[in-house]
Amino acid sequence: MHRSWLAGHLEILLPLATDWATEQEKRVLDEGVALSKEEIADAITAGVQGPERVHVLRVDAIPSPTHPILKAACDAMNFLPTAPRGLTLGYGIFIRSDYGEDRHLLAHELAHTAQYERLGGILPFLRSYIFQCAMIGYHEAPLEQEADDIAERICGLGSACASRADAGALASVSLR
Numbered sequence: 001m002h003r004s005w006l007a008g009h010l011e012i013l014l015p016l017a018t019d020w021a022t023e024q025e026k027r028v029l030d031e032g033v034a035l036s037k038e039e040i041a042d043a044i045t046a047g048v049q050g051p052e053r054v055h056v057l058r059v060d061a062i063p064s065p066t067h068p069i070l071k072a073a074c075d076a077m078n079f080l081p082t083a084p085r086g087l088t089l090g091y092g093i094f095i096r097s098d099y100g101e102d103r104h105l106l107a108h109e110l111a112h113t114a115q116y117e118r119l120g121g122i123l124p125f126l127r128s129y130i131f132q133c134a135m136i137g138y139h140e141a142p143l144e145q146e147a148d149d150i151a152e153r154i155c156g157l158g159s160a161c162a163s164r165a166d167a168g169a170l171a172s173v174s175l176r
């Protein structure tokens with residue numbers, strides 16, 4: 001499976017990825033915690049319209065899909081971090097426990113939530129995100145670069161926490 005294959009089969013992968021992402025978002029909303037006052041302030045700076053809807057679930061390992069087609073797509077696309085620290089699915093944000101207090105990481109993920117809102121929800125976000133990762137690559141994907149820029153702005157330039165290894169939106173969904 002090749003990047004161009006993925007781009008060409010986006011419409012097959014997309015419903016599977018969206019189902020998975022929707023399930024995972026629900027899990028975070030059910031089991032996670034709402035943002036603190038300080039985190040809400042960062043969410044607003046990141047452009048989130050509904051910061052009170054955001055929940056964060058800290059986990060030992062970021063989940064990834066088990067559906068064979070999604071899994072195959074993930075395995076084939078090894079341009080994403082192998083051990084992501086975060087994953088944002090709409091208003092649900094997974095954060096790996098060992099980065100549980102990393103403001104830069106959360107700011108990056110909140111920027112993705114703002115992108116989901118702006119693009120109109122999980123399916124349209126994933127369409128853009130998978131396409132960008134497939135055609136351009138995870139690190140250069142404009143949605144990733146924007147999230148990095150926003151996190152930098154929130155944490156301040158030159159902050160020690162500037163490296164990126166989240167799962168973006170769906171690192172796990174289709175591409176890792």
Ligand SMILES: [Zn+2]
Binds near residue numbers: 112147166169
């Ligand atoms: Zn990201």
